[in-house]
Amino acid sequence: MTYRCNARCLMCNIWQTGGAEDLDIGLLDKLPDSLRYINISGGEPFLRKDLPEVVTAVVKAAPRAQVIISTNALIPGKRLRETLAGIRKIRPDVGVAVSIDGLGQTHDRIRGIEGAFDRAVDLLKGIKQDGIENIRIAFTIFDENVRDYAGVYELSRRLGVQFTSAVAQGSEHYFQGAGVRPAAIADIREQLDEVAASELVTFEPKRWVRAYFNRGLYRYAAGGGRPLSCQAADDFFFMSPAGTIYPCNVMDFPLGNLHDATFEEIWNSDTAVEARARVQGCQMGCWMVCTARTAIKRNPLKVAGWVASGKARAHLGKRVL
Numbered sequence: 001m002t003y004r005c006n007a008r009c010l011m012c013n014i015w016q017t018g019g020a021e022d023l024d025i026g027l028l029d030k031l032p033d034s035l036r037y038i039n040i041s042g043g044e045p046f047l048r049k050d051l052p053e054v055v056t057a058v059v060k061a062a063p064r065a066q067v068i069i070s071t072n073a074l075i076p077g078k079r080l081r082e083t084l085a086g087i088r089k090i091r092p093d094v095g096v097a098v099s100i101d102g103l104g105q106t107h108d109r110i111r112g113i114e115g116a117f118d119r120a121v122d123l124l125k126g127i128k129q130d131g132i133e134n135i136r137i138a139f140t141i142f143d144e145n146v147r148d149y150a151g152v153y154e155l156s157r158r159l160g161v162q163f164t165s166a167v168a169q170g171s172e173h174y175f176q177g178a179g180v181r182p183a184a185i186a187d188i189r190e191q192l193d194e195v196a197a198s199e200l201v202t203f204e205p206k207r208w209v210r211a212y213f214n215r216g217l218y219r220y221a222a223g224g225g226r227p228l229s230c231q232a233a234d235d236f237f238f239m240s241p242a243g244t245i246y247p248c249n250v251m252d253f254p255l256g257n258l259h260d261a262t263f264e265e266i267w268n269s270d271t272a273v274e275a276r277a278r279v280q281g282c283q284m285g286c287w288m289v290c291t292a293r294t295a296i297k298r299n300p301l302k303v304a305g306w307v308a309s310g311k312a313r314a315h316l317g318k319r320v321l
Contacts, residue, residue, distance in 0.1 A: 002043040008112025011168040023241040027258045028057035035062035046075040068095040073120040095134030102145040136162035146183035149191035193321040200314035216287040225285035228295035233275045235294035
């Protein structure tokens with residue numbers, strides 16, 4: 001929705017984007033009604049004072065889609081919660097993803113804002129108290145914070161919220177080309193394995209799938225590629241604040257712009273056909289919630305097979321990744 005941001009994150013250069021325009025709210029009318037999952041992201045979406053109007057337009061265009069809003073929690077908590085209260089009148093089941101990239105000072109240092117960790121935790125507690133049920137912590141792994149991964153996962157369990165994660169990666173059109181030091185693969189494996197094992201010993205299938213997702217994160221970090229093929233530009237897409245449609249938030253290959261054409265014209269264009277061919281030959285092997293969700297749904301038997309063997313290893317106290 002915007003590249004404006006009030007954080008100064010080490011793993012993202014969005015905040016350095018000067019003079020960037022917000023997404024024209026009128027373009028949201030062009031979204032396809034077949035969408036089932038929409039992440040409203042930034043920058044910081046809550047910097048847009050018209051965010052309730054944005055959600056109204058999104059819901060009108062794609063009424064069956066689950067809507068998640070990502071935030072860094074740096075907007076004053078009272079104002080953010082009041083905005084969410086207005087949004088819930090439009091979409092009562094709206095979800096919120098709060099970024100936490102370490103415990104205490106680690107998160108503050110990564111976000112470049114003193115007190116950022118306390119603000120994030122206070123917001124999580126506040127919106128849960130307000131009755132929002134779909135709440136998650138989002139963690140981005142890189143060298144600075146990898147050893148806090150399991151600790152932030154445990155924080156999510158104590159707070160009673162969901163936990164999602166990604167390995168930091170660069171993107172010219174989303175992260176503005178940010179590059180960070182990758183974490184040591186041994187540290188990544190240790191942290192991801194601890195969390196995956198914790199998920200597998202539960203009786204909740206959704207958490208078993210998250211353990212499988214961690215398997216994909218480890219494979220990606222270790223250079224082994226994704227465990228399931230990517231369906232970017234088929235199952236999902238990324239839209240920039242300029243209205244440009246990309247296959248995903250990593251591949252820098254524009255399909256077209258909603259200022260110039262309808263979504264259907266862009267989606268069925270020769271450029272889109274070329275994009276899908278490029279996706280099939282893509283060597284990036286990235287694995288994020290937004291790019292793995294549909295692949296996991298498309299391959300339930302493969303996922304179930306890994307979960308069955310993983311659960312056996314977890315219950316025996318063995319490494320699962």
